[in-house]
Amino acid sequence: MFDIPYILDFLAQLAQNNNKEWMDAHRADYQQARQHFKALTGWVIEQLQQSDESLQALRPEDCMFRINRDVRFSADKAPYKIWMSAALAEGGRHAPLSHYYFHLEPNNESLVGGGIYTPTPEQLRKIRQEVDYNAPELKQIVEEPAFKQLYGPIQGEKLQRPPKGYSPEHPNIEFLKLKSFFAMHTYSDAEARAADFPQKLVEGLRVVQPFNEFLNVAVS
Numbered sequence: 001m002f003d004i005p006y007i008l009d010f011l012a013q014l015a016q017n018n019n020k021e022w023m024d025a026h027r028a029d030y031q032q033a034r035q036h037f038k039a040l041t042g043w044v045i046e047q048l049q050q051s052d053e054s055l056q057a058l059r060p061e062d063c064m065f066r067i068n069r070d071v072r073f074s075a076d077k078a079p080y081k082i083w084m085s086a087a088l089a090e091g092g093r094h095a096p097l098s099h100y101y102f103h104l105e106p107n108n109e110s111l112v113g114g115g116i117y118t119p120t121p122e123q124l125r126k127i128r129q130e131v132d133y134n135a136p137e138l139k140q141i142v143e144e145p146a147f148k149q150l151y152g153p154i155q156g157e158k159l160q161r162p163p164k165g166y167s168p169e170h171p172n173i174e175f176l177k178l179k180s181f182f183a184m185h186t187y188s189d190a191e192a193r194a195a196d197f198p199q200k201l202v203e204g205l206r207v208v209q210p211f212n213e214f215l216n217v218a219v220s
Helices: 004-016 020-025 027-049 121-143 145-151 189-193 197-219
Strands: 084-088 099-104 110-116 181-187
Touching (some): 004 099, 027 099, 027 197, 121 145, 181 197, 189 197
């Protein structure tokens, strides 16, 4: 099984010692934490497979991100992420689809969510087209009480002006201005360490399923 407090404890230590020497000395602790996260990811996949057939062939290793940071173009040269995360979709974390996403991080930064964080220009064009054609469905999804309570409005950067081809008077112009489409909810450390957190995590991902399905119709 998995131990979320163990994962968070390891990540808290890593946050204070984010260097290769410390990681080399604590490699066994890292491997143990990663095994716990892999077990959690596998369990989450099994739960979501009950309602989302597209995940049937998914394996944890298809979804988990590496802990090493790409520091080539960053002023921050810390070599490791201080979180563990997974993105679930048919085809795994790199699939060109909307994903279920969850992320364990100390200092009250654990989160659950879904959507497309950095759509390609072609994906964004298709999503805007789907919004233009089918905005009532999207509105129904994001106005669902469970979605509103957990996630609030769709998140993402917005254009200052309407995208090319759309009038400023378009009834859904605020949706169309979005440059990314995602929903996200953050949990405190106390919540993430609680015994019921795994179930809360799954419930949050199930709430975002219709949003993912809307986006996947658009980009597929």
